[in-house]
Amino acid sequence: xxxxxxxxxxxxxxxxxxxxxxxxxxxxxxxxxxxxxxxxxxxxxxxxxxxxxxxxxxxxxxxxxxxxxxxxxxxxxxxxxxxxxxxxxxxxxxxxxxxxxxxxxxxxxxxxxxxxxxxxxxxxxxxxxxxxxxxxxxxxxxxxxxxxxxxxxxxxxxxxxxxxxxxxxxxxxxxxxxxxxxxxxxxxxxxxxxxxxxxxxxxxxxxxxxxxxxxxxxxxxxxxxxxxxxxxxxxxxxxxxxxxxxxxxxxxxxxxxxxxxxxxxxxxxxxxxxxxxxxxxxxxx
Numbered sequence: 001x002x003x004x005x006x007x008x009x010x011x012x013x014x015x016x017x018x019x020x021x022x023x024x025x026x027x028x029x030x031x032x033x034x035x036x037x038x039x040x041x042x043x044x045x046x047x048x049x050x051x052x053x054x055x056x057x058x059x060x061x062x063x064x065x066x067x068x069x070x071x072x073x074x075x076x077x078x079x080x081x082x083x084x085x086x087x088x089x090x091x092x093x094x095x096x097x098x099x100x101x102x103x104x105x106x107x108x109x110x111x112x113x114x115x116x117x118x119x120x121x122x123x124x125x126x127x128x129x130x131x132x133x134x135x136x137x138x139x140x141x142x143x144x145x146x147x148x149x150x151x152x153x154x155x156x157x158x159x160x161x162x163x164x165x166x167x168x169x170x171x172x173x174x175x176x177x178x179x180x181x182x183x184x185x186x187x188x189x190x191x192x193x194x195x196x197x198x199x200x201x202x203x204x205x206x207x208x209x210x211x212x213x214x215x216x217x218x219x220x221x222x223x224x225x226x227x228x229x230x231x232x233x234x235x236x237x238x239x240x241x242x243x244x245x246x247x248x249x250x251x252x253x254x255x256x257x258x259x260x261x262x263x264x265x266x267x268x269x270x271x272x273x274x275x276x277x278x279x280x281x282x283x284x285x
Contacts, residue, residue, distance in 0.1 A: 020055035038176050040081060041095040053176050060146040089180055101161050103184040110178050111141040148174045189242045197242060198250060205254035213259060220255035
């Protein structure tokens with residue numbers, strides 16, 4: 001069931017413009033797990049209507065509302081929104097998309113420009129022309145990208161992410177649109193998963209420590225390659241990832257320790273043969 005939108009303006013005041021909602025009545029921006037959720041579709045009377053984020057993407061792609069398809073279980077395994085044949089957006093059963101904090105959707109992936117710099121776009125001053133060269137990419141992006149205009153001052157950043165970072169509503173909308181456009185619905189491994197992977201690395205290190213020193217480097221490099229190959233496979237299958245730097249540093253440290261430690265060959269359990277003298281009963285004749 002979808003959340004319901006707040007009241008729409010009267011039809012006479014809308015003209016031919018498309019109406020999109022920005023807030024949902026009685027909605028909480030975070031769910032019970034503290035995850036930031038963003039409404040993409042909601043119910044208004046008997047209609048399913050798009051949010052500001054969804055409407056912006058539709059208009060940027062020069063599509064119509066008829067090009068949006070909403071798929072829900074049991075027809076599909078997971079609820080999702082299809083925009084034409086270009087975007088597939090995962091949502092929950094209330095029509096909300098999770099904000100993927102680990103999707104790497106931050107500048108410079110998308111360009112940002114403030115109002116002061118924007119005033120430099122039309123000037124013949126030699127000093128300003130010099131500054132314009134540094135902003136060439138930002139100015140160029142205005143001609144071929146969807147543009148989000150909003151306040152991003154320090155006191156406007158009142159939305160706190162799980163990482164502790166504070167962002168504004170403008171930044172939240174921009175990140176959400178960039179996430180949808182890029183398809184980077186990326187999660188980080190859970191803390192339990194990361195700890196288990198580090199424990200696996202340590203267990204592998206204890207095994208290679210039993211080898212000769214010249215074999216530690218070979219097996220250590222091979223296990224490092226296999227570990228990160230498995231991480232890539234998991235990422236391609238589930239779009240979940242584990243930050244590589246910690247694991248790489250742990251592998252490097254354990255290999256280095258293995259090369260420095262003195263080699264102790266494993267003890268072999270030998271069999272002792274007891275020699276016995278033949279015993280003559282009464283002596284020999």
